[in-house]
Amino acid sequence: MTLECPTDILTVYSMKRLTPHIQLATILVLLTLALWQSADFQQIAAGVALFLLGMTMLEDGFKTMGGGLLERLLARSTGSLPRAMGFGIAATTITQSSSLVSVIAISFLSAGLITLQAGIGIIFGANLGTTTGAWLMAGVGLRVDIAGYAMPLLALGAVLMFQRGAGLRGAGRVLVGIGLVFLGIAFIKDGFDAISARFDLTALALTGVLGLLVYTLIGATATVVMQSSHATMLLVITALASGQISYENALAVAIGANMGTTVTALIGASQANYQGKRLALGHLIFNGLTAIAALALIVPLRVLVDLISDLAGIGAQDFALRLAVFHTLFNLLGLGLMVPQMPRLLRFLERRIATPSPAVSRPRHIQADLGDFPATLLQALRAELRHLYENGAALCAEAINLRLADLVQSRDLPLTVARNREAIGLDLDRRYNDKVKALHAAIIDFAASKASLPLPEPAVRRLQELRDGANAVVRAVKAIKHLQRNTRRFTERDHGAVSTLYDRLRTEIASILVAIETLEATDPAQRSSLWIAEERRALRKGAEEVSASLESLLRARRISAADATSFLNDAHNAQEAMNALLDAAEVLYRDPDDILAEIERLLTPEDESDEQQAP
C-alpha cells in the first residue's frame, strides 16, 4: 500500500493504536457470550482463570522468596552448555514457569552477564523442564482430589503472605499459587465432566494431515491468548481424560502449545537488545524445527510413545499420561536435533542479528526488559557504568595525548608519557557528546526509573551509588577538558621546566588510569574497593611533591609566574579529574557481597579526598 496523503498516514497510525483495543474488546465479547450460553464453560473458564492467577502468584512467590537465589545460581550455570541446560531443566521443573526462567535468561544475556550459548542452553533446558508440568497434571492432578489440598494451602499461604519477611511472604505466595493452580485444575476437570454428560466434542475431531495442522494451530493460538503453554496443556489433558478430544488431535495441540510459547518470547524480545533478539530467534528456530520434526515423524513418535508407555506400565487407555510421554519425547527429539547444531545456530544468529557498533555509544547492558530482579538490575547497571567509565577513561587519556592501551602495556609509565607528545586528533566536545553524555543520561534515567521499585534497602543504596559513579565519570571528563589546552601546549613542544611539570601531571593521571585497569583485571575475589584509598593517598603525596617542585622552580626563576599560575589551575583540575575517576572506580569495585560492601564503606577513609589539595 502506498500512502498518498497525511490522512492515510493518520488512518494507519490510528489503526495501529486501536488494534489492541479492538482485539481485547472482541475477546471480551466472545467470552461474555460463551459464559452466558454455557454454565459448563463458565466452570472451565473460571478454572483457567484460577490456574493462570495461581501461576502468576507462583512466579511472584519464587521471585520474592528466592532473594536473588535463582539469579545467583544462573550466574554459576554458564560454564558449559550442559550446565546451562541443566539449570534450565531444574529451574523450570521447580518453579513450573518457563517464562520466569526465560525472562531471567534474557535479562542476564541483555546485561552481558552470560553468553548467547548459555542463554540458548537455558531456553533449551526450560523447554524440557516445562514438560514436567504435563506429568504432574496427568499423573497427579487428574487422579487425586486436589481441590481438597487446595484449601489448606490457600489458608496457610494467606497467613504467610502478610508477614514482614520477604522469605515468608514469598513462601506464602507460592503456597497460595499452588492452591489456586489445584483449584483451577479441579474446576476445569468438573467442567469437562459436566460437558461429557451432555455433549460429545470428539464429533469435532479431525483426522489426517488436516487434523494435525488445524489442532496444531488451535494449540498455538490458545497458548498465545492465555500466554501459558501450561494452561493449554492442562486444558487438553483434562479434555483428553474426559474423552472430549481425540488422542491424535491432543498430540497436535501439544505441538502447537510449544510453538505458541515462542510468540510470547518474540513479543518480549521486541524491547530487548540485539542479544535478547538473538535468543528469541534461537527459541523460535528451536521450537519451530521441533514442531516440524514432531509433525513429520508423528507416526513413528506415536509408536515409540506406545512402546515406552507399555514398558512403563501406563494403561492402554490412559491417554493423558501417554500425552505427557509424547510431550517429553518430542521435546527430547528437538534437543537431539538442535544440540549438535549449536555452533551453526550461534553463527547464524550472530550473522543474522549483527552486533551494533554505532559511533554514538548506546547502553549495552541496561534494557527495558531487565525485569525487576534487584541483582540483575544492579549487575546490569554496574556493567553499564564500567562501559561509561571505559569511554570516559579513554577520553581522559587522549585529552592529554596518551592512549589507554599504551599505558596499560607500559613497563615504565614516566618514559611512555615522555615519549607520547604528539597531538591526538580529538574533538573533545564531540567525543563527550557521542561517548559519554548519551550513556550517562541513559544510566541516570534507568536508575531513576528503578528507584521507584520496591527494592530492598541495600539495593536502593547500591543503585544510588552506581548513579553517583556515573556522575563521577562525567565530572572527570569535564575536569580534564579544562586542562587539555595547556597540557597540549606544554607537551607537544618542549618548554623546559614547565613541560617537565606537565609530564609529571600526565604521569599521575596515567598511574590512576593504569591502577584502575589493574583492579579490573584482578580476580573479583581478591580485590576490594579499599585499594582505591591507597591510590588516593599516593595521589595526595604526589601532589605535595609537585607543589614543592613548583615552589623551588619559582624560587630559582626557572618558571615564569604566568606559567606557574596556569600550572596551578591545571593541577587543580587534574586532581579533580583523578579523584572523580577514583570515585567511579570505588563504586565499580565495591564487593558484590552486601555485608563485605558494608564493611568496605565503613573502612573507606573519608579524609583522603577531603585532605587533597592542589599544589
Added chain:
Amino acid sequence: MAYGKFREALDRHRKRLNKGKGHKIKPADLDKMIAKLEQRRQVLLAEAQAKPHKAERITHKQAALDEILANARSLRARLEPAGGNPDSGA
C-alpha cells in the same frame, strides 16, 4: 583515616542498623576482610621489592593500607572482646 572519623562512620552504621537498614556485621565477615587486606599487604611488599623505582608511591599506598587494617582490627576487637564472646555486632 583518623580514628574520630572512623568512629563517626561506625555511629552512622549503628543508627542505620537500628532503623532496620543495612546488614549486621559478624566477626567472620571482618575476618574475611582482614584476610583480604593482609593478602594485599603481601602483594604491595612484593611489588615494592620488584619495582624499586615505584618504592615511594608504594610506601604511601602501604601507609593507607596499614591504617585501614588497623581500623578493621579495631572493629573486629569490638565485635569479639578478649573474652571471646561476640557482642551484638556492628
